[in-house]
Amino acid sequence: MSRKDNMNFSATFLNLLQDRQSFLQEIHDGKRLNSKISALLLCSFCCFAIYGGIVGSFHSPMQALASAIKLPALYLITLVVCLPALYIFNALFGSKKTLGQHFTYVLSAASVIAILLCGFAPITLFFVITISPVKDYAFYQLLNVVIFALTGVFGVTFLYQAMRPEDEDSTTYKLRLTILRLWLGLYGVVGSQLGWILRPFFGSPGQFEWFRHREGNFLMGVWNALVHLMGGAG
Amino acid sequence: MTPALEELRITPYEIERLSGLEVSDHILNGFLWGTYRLPLRSPQRLLAVATTEPLVLGLMLIFAIPIGLAFSRGSTSDRNVLVVMGAIATCLWILRQLRMRYQARQLRSFMRLLDEVDRYHQVLEAVELFGQLGTVDDLQVPTNVPILEGLNKARESLIAGLMTEKILRQNRGLLSRRQTLLENIEQNLVTLQSLELQHQTQDYSDILDQALDISLCVQNEVTQVSRVRSPR
Numbered sequence: 001m002s003r004k005d006n007m008n009f010s011a012t013f014l015n016l017l018q019d020r021q022s023f024l025q026e027i028h029d030g031k032r033l034n035s036k037i038s039a040l041l042l043c044s045f046c047c048f049a050i051y052g053g054i055v056g057s058f059h060s061p062m063q064a065l066a067s068a069i070k071l072p073a074l075y076l077i078t079l080v081v082c083l084p085a086l087y088i089f090n091a092l093f094g095s096k097k098t099l100g101q102h103f104t105y106v107l108s109a110a111s112v113i114a115i116l117l118c119g120f121a122p123i124t125l126f127f128v129i130t131i132s133p134v135k136d137y138a139f140y141q142l143l144n145v146v147i148f149a150l151t152g153v154f155g156v157t158f159l160y161q162a163m164r165p166e167d168e169d170s171t172t173y174k175l176r177l178t179i180l181r182l183w184l185g186l187y188g189v190v191g192s193q194l195g196w197i198l199r200p201f202f203g204s205p206g207q208f209e210w211f212r213h214r215e216g217n218f219l220m221g222v223w224n225a226l227v228h229l230m231g232g233a234g
Numbered sequence: 235m236t237p238a239l240e241e242l243r244i245t246p247y248e249i250e251r252l253s254g255l256e257v258s259d260h261i262l263n264g265f266l267w268g269t270y271r272l273p274l275r276s277p278q279r280l281l282a283v284a285t286t287e288p289l290v291l292g293l294m295l296i297f298a299i300p301i302g303l304a305f306s307r308g309s310t311s312d313r314n315v316l317v318v319m320g321a322i323a324t325c326l327w328i329l330r331q332l333r334m335r336y337q338a339r340q341l342r343s344f345m346r347l348l349d350e351v352d353r354y355h356q357v358l359e360a361v362e363l364f365g366q367l368g369t370v371d372d373l374q375v376p377t378n379v380p381i382l383e384g385l386n387k388a389r390e391s392l393i394a395g396l397m398t399e400k401i402l403r404q405n406r407g408l409l410s411r412r413q414t415l416l417e418n419i420e421q422n423l424v425t426l427q428s429l430e431l432q433h434q435t436q437d438y439s440d441i442l443d444q445a446l447d448i449s450l451c452v453q454n455e456v457t458q459v460s461r462v463r464s465p466r
């Protein structure tokens with residue numbers, strides 16, 4: 001193949017960023033889905049791993065290694081777990097898209113999040129270098145929560161725009177739009193629970209650990225944190 | 235590239251349509267379900283393998299995490315989780331290598347045809363270069379019609395070769411279409427040979443030589459693949 005026709009991984013990834021419309025059109029037409037899935041999987045894995053490594057480096061090199069593995073796992077496993085539900089419900093209510101097309105769409109959204117996180121990587125690295133791992137742990141956590149939330153909103157918006165049903169006159173249009181919204185919620189819940197299981201990502205001050213003892217779930221964790229906060233305030 | 239030469243290119247989309255496989259410089263059909271293009275002698279292809287495989291192993295490691303966590307349920311040691319994860323990822327990676335090797339064997343003829351497509355594109359670039367040099371030096375460039383005709387015949391042979399390979403690969407048998415395609419390739423070869431005789435004295439005879447060579451390779455490949463896959 002000539003240079004011009006070279007559809008390598010980074011070229012596909014850049015195409016998603018620079019020429020989103022034609023990229024999405026190609027997914028819609030089912031063109032080169034295998035190459036796209038391969039490129040998006042590898043590139044998003046790299047970007048998540050880089051950001052995970054930086055996040056974990058706040059604690060120790062071992063935590064950096066652990067987070068570089070766990071952050072891609074968090075995003076990509078959540079995606080794989082939630083994908084069948086989206087595909088089956090969409091197919092049930094009139095979508096003609098294949099499982100491969102659904103996978104490429106959601107993987108594109110994950111890739112958008114990954115590249116945005118990579119964009120924030122120098123900022124996070126700057127704070128890793130300049131703040132204290134013990135005293136500023138809460139600030140560092142908050143900073144990352146904001147970054148994850150911001151990139152997540154962009155990724156979800158991208159997916160919502162890309163996967164909106166086209167046939168607005170169709171009788172199932174509203175239903176499929178509701179399915180998409182519900183699925184995005186489901187993606188958030190599954191992601192949160194998986195994040196809870198895979199924690200720690202930042203590594204609280206103290207000894208390094210790969211995984212924390214598994215107890216409770218994400219919602220219980222949030223509830224306990226709220227109770228703790230109220231108790232502390234009161 | 236001039237519009238006439240641009241039209242002669244065989245785009246990846248066209249190859250995909252003809253062969254049913256996605257093609258890139260180093261990988262066929264994406265790394266998940268595909269295989270690397272052989273031979274791996276060129277530094278670029280070796281580099282592609284050396285950079286892709288560790289990433290693939292990393293991907294397998296992360297998809298092994300839930301299984302590792304499920305297996306070591308109730309265990310307090312992280313080590314058990316890591317050992318299970320590592321074992322699963324290694325097993326998956328070995329299975330992938332075996333599947334890729336098997337697939338590469340199945341697609342050997344297709345890979346050779348792709349190499350001929352690459353050579354054909356190099357010839358197109360050389361023709362373009364000759365054209366540009368002719369403009370710069372204000373030399374009289376020989377008429378392009380026989381060259382384009384020769385290249386077109388090589389293109390047709392390549393397309394016929396790719397189609398034949400796909401038909402034989404997918405059906406693993408002898409189809410009536412094959413004979414027509416083989417005849418088409420032979421017809422193109424005859425035309426190319428006569429074109430070469432007419433233009434042996436011209437600067438472009440080398441290019442016609444290459445076009446003829448490509449078509450001969452395609453014919454060899456198709457004959458070989460037909461012989462191997464024909465029912466006995």
